[in-house]
Amino acid sequence: MSSSSDFSTIYSQTRQPIVGVAFFLLPLRKGKINFVKLREKLEGRYDEMELYEQELERNVLEGEELYVPEVFKNEESENLSLKTTVDKVILTPSSLFGKATIDRPMTLAYRGYKILVIATTQVHFLIIRDDKTKRHYLVILGSRANSKSLFTSLNKFLERIGLFAVTAQLDPEKIDLIRELLHGELIDTTLDRFPSPKIKIKRIIGRGFQDEPSYIQDASVSSVHQHMFEYIDHIGIERSKRHVVTLSEDGLVRFYSSTTHKEFEWFLRNNIFPHLKQIKKIPEGVPLIAFTTSDDIFEEEEE
Amino acid sequence: MVEIATLLCGVLGTLATLALIKIVDIILEHFLNKTIFGRIWSAMTRSLKKFRTRLNPIVIRFQFRAQLESNDPLKVKEGLAKLIESLSEKYKGKIVFSPIKWTDTDRTGSVNATFNNREFRIDMDISSEYRDYDPEKGIFEAQEAFEVSESVAFSIEVNFPLQSIDPMLLSLSSLTNFITEQLKEMHTIIKFSKGLFTLAPIKADLTMDHWIKEKQFDVSLLLKARDNILVNLYPKKAEIVFPTLQIDEKVSEYLEATILNYYL
Numbered sequence: 001m002s003s004s005s006d007f008s009t010i011y012s013q014t015r016q017p018i019v020g021v022a023f024f025l026l027p028l029r030k031g032k033i034n035f036v037k038l039r040e041k042l043e044g045r046y047d048e049m050e051l052y053e054q055e056l057e058r059n060v061l062e063g064e065e066l067y068v069p070e071v072f073k074n075e076e077s078e079n080l081s082l083k084t085t086v087d088k089v090i091l092t093p094s095s096l097f098g099k100a101t102i103d104r105p106m107t108l109a110y111r112g113y114k115i116l117v118i119a120t121t122q123v124h125f126l127i128i129r130d131d132k133t134k135r136h137y138l139v140i141l142g143s144r145a146n147s148k149s150l151f152t153s154l155n156k157f158l159e160r161i162g163l164f165a166v167t168a169q170l171d172p173e174k175i176d177l178i179r180e181l182l183h184g185e186l187i188d189t190t191l192d193r194f195p196s197p198k199i200k201i202k203r204i205i206g207r208g209f210q211d212e213p214s215y216i217q218d219a220s221v222s223s224v225h226q227h228m229f230e231y232i233d234h235i236g237i238e239r240s241k242r243h244v245v246t247l248s249e250d251g252l253v254r255f256y257s258s259t260t261h262k263e264f265e266w267f268l269r270n271n272i273f274p275h276l277k278q279i280k281k282i283p284e285g286v287p288l289i290a291f292t293t294s295d296d297i298f299e300e301e302e303e
Numbered sequence: 304m305v306e307i308a309t310l311l312c313g314v315l316g317t318l319a320t321l322a323l324i325k326i327v328d329i330i331l332e333h334f335l336n337k338t339i340f341g342r343i344w345s346a347m348t349r350s351l352k353k354f355r356t357r358l359n360p361i362v363i364r365f366q367f368r369a370q371l372e373s374n375d376p377l378k379v380k381e382g383l384a385k386l387i388e389s390l391s392e393k394y395k396g397k398i399v400f401s402p403i404k405w406t407d408t409d410r411t412g413s414v415n416a417t418f419n420n421r422e423f424r425i426d427m428d429i430s431s432e433y434r435d436y437d438p439e440k441g442i443f444e445a446q447e448a449f450e451v452s453e454s455v456a457f458s459i460e461v462n463f464p465l466q467s468i469d470p471m472l473l474s475l476s477s478l479t480n481f482i483t484e485q486l487k488e489m490h491t492i493i494k495f496s497k498g499l500f501t502l503a504p505i506k507a508d509l510t511m512d513h514w515i516k517e518k519q520f521d522v523s524l525l526l527k528a529r530d531n532i533l534v535n536l537y538p539k540k541a542e543i544v545f546p547t548l549q550i551d552e553k554v555s556e557y558l559e560a561t562i563l564n565y566y567l
Contacts, residue, residue: 193370193454193494193495193496194368194496195367195368195456195498195544196366196499196501197368197411197428200432200454216525217525217535220527220533220544221499221544222497223494
């Protein structure tokens with residue numbers, strides 16, 4: 001396992017393409033989250049979900065046999081289990097940056113056998129408090145599928161300490177507004193929800209077509225589902241940097257150009273969070289307990 | 304001979320009056336940017352055309368799309384049947400729905416709704432697409448490709464005389480509202496498209512240039528208003544697009560103007 005200093009290098013210095021899905025992190029009671037305490041609570045968390053044999057068998061075709069390699073078998077239990085672990089969480093100057101490991105089952109066909117494989121994926125995440133919007137965010141840095149599985153498991157941990165993450169949405173107008181504010185040149189756009197039954201979705205690929213009449217006409221009838229655009233980040237006159245980014249309705253932000261997690265975090269703070277919309281409330285059934293114990297993660301809001 | 308002279312005088316007199324009216328209009332237009340007689344004339348023809356829609360009603364179609372969570376198209380069909388059933392139950396005595404008729408492909412359902420003494424024909428088109436199996440989404444490769452539906456396009460057609468455009472729009476607006484609210488009740492994730500009115504056939508002559516006329520090009524015109532309302536004129540139809548599904552007075556103003564200018 002990497003040391004804290006290595007891990008903070010991953011946050012602030014390693015450059016790579018990054019994809020993340022933003023969620024709202026809702027406190028179950030009033031107060032400001034103490035990130036030091038939250039870090040302690042999250043690091044080392046472990047969760048197990050059982051995968052039942054019957055459920056596996058049901059999906060195996062007749063004449064096929066399900067083969068489960070020894071390595072995936074559990075010593076204590078008959079059933080297979082899918083684990084989620086929060087391996088490491090560090091406190092950055094502005095957020096919490098963590099790494100989790102999730103298990104994902106899949107099957108492979110091999111000459112009359114169905115072989116079950118449990119693949120392990122590492123997913124990073126960020127927990128951010130934004131002073132401008134005065135809200136907390138959870139950003140899972142992974143593909144849609146990976147972020148969805150970690151979101152479900154992570155919520156089980158969060159729920160126990162008084163937090164709950166809910167999905168967020170970027171409205172079509174906001175996606176275009178963000179592009180406009182960044183003077184983005186469109187590269188790849190998916191226009192969705194055309195009102196008549198004949199055409200539902202149109203995808204336009206090109207470069208800088210945001211002012212083309214045919215694009216404007218299509219966009220005026222439909223809703224922007226996804227924009228991929230290029231923009232220049234003017235850090236200084238000499239250090240202008242070119243970025244290619246995708247924004248999607250479901251709060252997915254993908255950097256195709258290499259960036260650091262730290263820069264990604266600041267991109268979200270400056271450009272995404274002010275426009276993000278909460279569409280779901282805390283589901284009924286999540287206990288709204290008053291957390292008043294000494295190791296409570298909440299502290300009084302400063303006036 | 305005298306009769307012919309009188310007739311000639313009469314004809315000349317009429318022509319002279321018309322010419323005078325035209326000259327007055329030209330002068331007024333030049334100095335005040337207004338015409339008096341021209342306006343009276345167009346007002347007269349307009350009221351005549353408006354009146355004619357009592358016998359020959361205007362046909363209009365209102366369309367929007369509802370995006371729902373991915374599902375089997377047949378499940379979506381069941382959902383739509385349930386939607387109409389719930390509405391029929393909820394607005395008993397107010398709206399009368401005919402039984403839904405489905406096409407052989409099970410992708411389009413039609414139902415007539417009688418509401419405020421007016422009949423609305425509602426078509427519901429289930430859009431579907433074929434997807435390749437995505438290993439990231441499921442554990443098992445049950446099928447190589449599968450069909451899913453993520454949205455339904457609603458088309459509401461109604462005919463009406465121009466005099467009753469306001470009560471018609473009010474009923475249409477309520478009906479749309481009932482449908483969308485019921486859909487929201489039935490689905491956790493739901494998004495709606497913009498609203499689209501289609502008016503056809505239209506009598507728009509957009510061939511401003513002689514060459515365009517000569518070559519018989521199909522000309523279309525895109526008019527974007529400041530209120531975020533858009534009017535698209537095509538050779539055979541006009542479309543009015545607005546950002547939400549709320550049919551407000553602005554939308555009705557544009558709709559009425561399009562009818563008066565290009566439909567009648």
